[in-house]
Amino acid sequence: MLDRALAALADANRRDILERAAVRPVSISALAEPLGMSLPGVLKHVRVLEEADLLVTSKVGRVRLCEFRPRSLDEVAGWVEDRRRRWDRLLDRFATHVADREGPST
Amino acid sequence: MLDRALAALADANRRDILERAAVRPVSISALAEPLGMSLPGVLKHVRVLEEADLLVTSKVGRVRLCEFRPRSLDEVAGWVEDRRRRWDRLLDRFATHVADREGPST
DNA sequence: TGTATACTTAACCGTATGGTTCATGATGAC
DNA sequence: GTCATCATGAACCATACGGTTAAGTATACA
Numbered sequence: 001m002l003d004r005a006l007a008a009l010a011d012a013n014r015r016d017i018l019e020r021a022a023v024r025p026v027s028i029s030a031l032a033e034p035l036g037m038s039l040p041g042v043l044k045h046v047r048v049l050e051e052a053d054l055l056v057t058s059k060v061g062r063v064r065l066c067e068f069r070p071r072s073l074d075e076v077a078g079w080v081e082d083r084r085r086r087w088d089r090l091l092d093r094f095a096t097h098v099a100d101r102e103g104p105s106t
Numbered sequence: 107m108l109d110r111a112l113a114a115l116a117d118a119n120r121r122d123i124l125e126r127a128a129v130r131p132v133s134i135s136a137l138a139e140p141l142g143m144s145l146p147g148v149l150k151h152v153r154v155l156e157e158a159d160l161l162v163t164s165k166v167g168r169v170r171l172c173e174f175r176p177r178s179l180d181e182v183a184g185w186v187e188d189r190r191r192r193w194d195r196l197l198d199r200f201a202t203h204v205a206d207r208e209g210p211s212t
Numbered sequence: 213t214g215t216a217t218a219c220t221t222a223a224c225c226g227t228a229t230g231g232t233t234c235a236t237g238a239t240g241a242c
Numbered sequence: 243g244t245c246a247t248c249a250t251g252a253a254c255c256a257t258a259c260g261g262t263t264a265a266g267t268a269t270a271c272a
Contacts, residue, residue, distance in 0.1 A: 006116035007113070007116035010112035010113035012109060019189075022196065070189075073190060074190070076182075076186050077187060077190060080182050080183045083125075083176075084176065084179060086128065090128065
């Protein structure tokens with residue numbers, strides 16, 4: 001799922017779709033307009049975001065509404081923060097190591 | 107840069123490379139071994155990570171050492187956290203809106 | 213009933229991606 | 243100097259991606 005979420009986010013158009021779908025439910029054509037893209041093009045992006053669990057859609061009459069779903073974003077945030085913390089710990093350990101080599105009073 | 111960082115991270119092999127390069131500087135062949143991948147294959151991934159500013163490499167004798175570089179990860183974390191915060195604010199505003207409609211004492 | 217709207221599917225196209233092999237270059241060890 | 247090692251470059255391959263057009267389906271509305 002991480003793979004899909006990250007890949008889905010690695011596209012400015014899809015990030016834009018997400019941002020607007022986060023404000024309120026949006027139709028496919030409403031999403032298409034500011035992107036200057038065909039409807040099928042937008043639909044493909046929407047499918048990708050759905051697969052990545054970043055978007056849910058539902059058909060209401062003849063229009064499909066797209067809403068942001070934050071769960072997968074949490075997963076991405078979790079992974080990134082994990083690595084940042086681990087990195088910080090490594091830096092600390094390295095600093096300690098250097099301090100040890102240099103002696104306790106330097 | 108965000109595009110490149112996210113795309114670079116959207117691959118399990120590249121994430122693995124990053125994790126190991128974060129512990130200590132690693133050579134191309136050391137990276138290749140556990141991946142069961144050819145050297146040129148690994149090199150391509152390393153180039154991608156470099157372009158995304160997630161890795162720095164340097165030639166020492168005949169071996170190329172790869173080290174993790176956390177700056178781009180910070181950028182990703184920043185973007186994700188931004189959206190999560192914005193989403194939370196939207197939820198709050200929605201809750202307030204509902205409360206208002208339902209009346210002050212419900 | 214007929215027509216316009218909103219989406220969907222299918223087919224296609226160019227380019228990028230993830231991988232390979234094979235040949236070459238550069239460095240280190242004896 | 244020779245030989246092994248580590249990395250690189252070039253060419254190639256299959257598949258995925260981001261987009262299109264054209265045709266079809268489903269719903270709303272007069």
